Amino acid sequence: MITVGSVDIGGTKIAVGAVREDGAILARHECKTEPEKGFHNAMQRIIEMLRAISAEGLQFKGIGVGCPGPLSPTTGVIEEVGTLPSWQGGNLLVELEAGMNLPVVVENDADAAALGEARWGSDASDGTFIYVTISTGIGGGILFGGHLYRGVDGAHPEIGHQVLDDSGRPCYCGARGCWESLASGPAMTRWMREQQPDAPNATASEICEAAKLGDVLAIRCVEREGYYIGLGLANLITIFAPDKIALGGGIMKSGPLFMDIARQVIRDICTQVPSKKTRIASASLGQDSVLLGAAQAWLLRHKR
Amino acid sequence: MITVGSVDIGGTKIAVGAVREDGAILARHECKTEPEKGFHNAMQRIIEMLRAISAEGLQFKGIGVGCPGPLSPTTGVIEEVGTLPSWQGGNLLVELEAGMNLPVVVENDADAAALGEARWGSDASDGTFIYVTISTGIGGGILFGGHLYRGVDGAHPEIGHQVLDDSGRPCYCGARGCWESLASGPAMTRWMREQQPDAPNATASEICEAAKLGDVLAIRCVEREGYYIGLGLANLITIFAPDKIALGGGIMKSGPLFMDIARQVIRDICTQVPSKKTRIASASLGQDSVLLGAAQAWLLRHKR
Numbered sequence: 243m244i245t246v247g248s249v250d251i252g253g254t255k256i257a258v259g260a261v262r263e264d265g266a267i268l269a270r271h272e273c274k275t276e277p278e279k280g281f282h283n284a285m286q287r288i289i290e291m292l293r294a295i296s297a298e299g300l301q302f303k304g305i306g307v308g309c310p311g312p313l314s315p316t317t318g319v320i321e322e323v324g325t326l327p328s329w330q331g332g333n334l335l336v337e338l339e340a341g342m343n344l345p346v347v348v349e350n351d352a353d354a355a356a357l358g359e360a361r362w363g364s365d366a367s368d369g370t371f372i373y374v375t376i377s378t379g380i381g382g383g384i385l386f387g388g389h390l391y392r393g394v395d396g397a398h399p400e401i402g403h404q405v406l407d408d409s410g411r412p413c414y415c416g417a418r419g420c421w422e423s424l425a426s427g428p429a430m431t432r433w434m435r436e437q438q439p440d441a442p443n444a445t446a447s448e449i450c451e452a453a454k455l456g457d458v459l460a461i462r463c464v465e466r467e468g469y470y471i472g473l474g475l476a477n478l479i480t481i482f483a484p485d486k487i488a489l490g491g492g493i494m495k496s497g498p499l500f501m502d503i504a505r506q507v508i509r510d511i512c513t514q515v516p517s518k519k520t521r522i523a524s525a526s527l528g529q530d531s532v533l534l535g536a537a538q539a540w541l542l543r544h545k546r
Numbered sequence: 547m548i549t550v551g552s553v554d555i556g557g558t559k560i561a562v563g564a565v566r567e568d569g570a571i572l573a574r575h576e577c578k579t580e581p582e583k584g585f586h587n588a589m590q591r592i593i594e595m596l597r598a599i600s601a602e603g604l605q606f607k608g609i610g611v612g613c614p615g616p617l618s619p620t621t622g623v624i625e626e627v628g629t630l631p632s633w634q635g636g637n638l639l640v641e642l643e644a645g646m647n648l649p650v651v652v653e654n655d656a657d658a659a660a661l662g663e664a665r666w667g668s669d670a671s672d673g674t675f676i677y678v679t680i681s682t683g684i685g686g687g688i689l690f691g692g693h694l695y696r697g698v699d700g701a702h703p704e705i706g707h708q709v710l711d712d713s714g715r716p717c718y719c720g721a722r723g724c725w726e727s728l729a730s731g732p733a734m735t736r737w738m739r740e741q742q743p744d745a746p747n748a749t750a751s752e753i754c755e756a757a758k759l760g761d762v763l764a765i766r767c768v769e770r771e772g773y774y775i776g777l778g779l780a781n782l783i784t785i786f787a788p789d790k791i792a793l794g795g796g797i798m799k800s801g802p803l804f805m806d807i808a809r810q811v812i813r814d815i816c817t818q819v820p821s822k823k824t825r826i827a828s829a830s831l832g833q834d835s836v837l838l839g840a841a842q843a844w845l846l847r848h849k850r
Contacts (some may be wrong), residue, residue, distance in 0.1 A: 409708055480704050480709075483696075512720075516699065
């Protein structure tokens with residue numbers, strides 16, 4: 243069986259692994275991203291980790307990379323990425339192909355996660371499958387019949403920036419009340435701070451814990467979050483009538499707190515499409531979704 | 547060249563035509579829909595009109611039908627359609643195949659119009675093409691590489707019911723502030739009535755004429771319409787990053803009044819995808835888009 247080197251670049255850490263074509267992770271190394279050290283420095287550390295895994299006796303057929311966008315999956319060039327500020331213009335394909343002498347495939351991290359979930363996680367059908375990740379931001383990947391959807395010139399859609407409440411607060415994207423600005427983790431923190439300005443900032447995870455313990459304000463925050471998760475999903479269902487949506491990301495670790503309300507919103511709103519037929523489930527690969535998905539991206543492009 | 551019988555069923559009139567495979571309309575008959583006379587009565591009138599065209603010497607290879615949804619393009623059964631209240635359960639395929647003894651293809655009218663525009667109207671590229679019709683309602687069809695997008699079990703997406711302002715007015719669909727409730731023709735009429743309750747109701751077309759003549763309130767109404775047209779398009783661009791969007795429907799006859807504002811909204815909001823690459827144009831087939839599209843739907847399914 244083929245083994246692929248896989249790279250998951252995040253804003254805080256980089257994971258590198260050896261992924262066999264049946265989805266087994268045979269080795270896994272990690273380091274901090276430290277993006278401020280620059281793009282080239284990070285590439286050197288990735289190459290060292292990949293070589294260290296090779297030295298353990300694992301032969302790679304190629305390398306798959308998942309990285310936050312915007313980036314070009316065709317050229318491998320990173321554009322202006324919020325969490326990787328000094329990396330703009332860096333070319334993942336050129337650096338890693340030169341360093342490893344192997345064919346490299348680059349994918350937006352949310353698209354990679356969607357490919358991983360569809361292949362080894364949720365039982366994606368042949369129809370429309372949407373992977374949504376809700377954490378510091380909201381993003382996702384869309385698959386039609388197992389194939390990644392790309393927009394004009396290969397553009398990655400940004401489902402997290404659809405507008406849901408145009409009288410809402412401004413987002414860095416230029417819109418008011420987009421999904422990310424309403425339902426990301428920081429949106430939960432911000433809402434709590436607005437209710438009790440003198441309390442210390444609470445993370446989304448802390449708010450969820452407080453809600454479980456019965457804190458009334460935290461419960462209201464969680465209900466609000468469930469409503470907006472549901473509203474964003476409702477629009478995706480109205481626009482795609484998808485076969486399946488899988489939900490991942492840090493916020494969805496507390497999924498059971500939100501999903502009853504979210505499902506109710508979808509039932510109330512999505513009356514013009516057969517919304518009951520859209521299966522909504524938790525993503526199942528957890529922290530490995532991008533690592534597995536980057537390998538799957540390589541396999542899809544190179545394996546016959 | 548093949549000629550196809552084509553049927554465009556609308557809420558107020560039914561058009562029937564002979565469409566040659568190069569897009570020439572060789573004959574065209576019309577009658578009022580009079581949906582209250584029942585489904586079977588309308589089918590008989592359609593069959594008579596088709597036979598009358600045949601009697602003029604035009605031989606059909608098959609019949610294509612565009613009809614307001616929800617309906618099943620697979621079975622031909624009409625569901626609960628607002629403008630065709632007593633037709634629920636009627637089967638377009640069965641009635642017309644029996645009456646004409648020819649293979650029939652049925653399509654949602656917005657999907658048919660999208661197929662027609664892509665084939666004979668706008669220069670649709672091989673990528674993602676979205677046809678949007680803005681009139682009494684808002685609907686559309688989505689094409690990927692020339693192929694109609696269908697959701698789960700063949701469902702037609704309802705892009706007109708995406709939520710843009712969840713604190714907006716309730717729509718019959720169950721949502722508040724969906725695109726249709728904010729930017730359809732009746733939404734313009736309603737907004738004007740709210741501003742001047744004692745004035746007679748003005749149609750969207752009358753409001754547009756008044757705006758051209760400098761009426762201040764009508765100009766505000768048109769600006770508001772341009773904003774919401776832009777906001778709905780912005781979400782489609784954020785979610786699909788499409789190659790092209792073509793705008794049709796009665797409201798878009800006054801397109802030049804709206805499009806400067808709409809384009810500005812898109813520029814302001816759609817910063818996370820390469821929105822400048824999405825071409826936005828007027829649909830060009832006018833009132834014949836469904837008639838031509840229904841023929842194209844038949845050709846796509848039957849012609850090798």
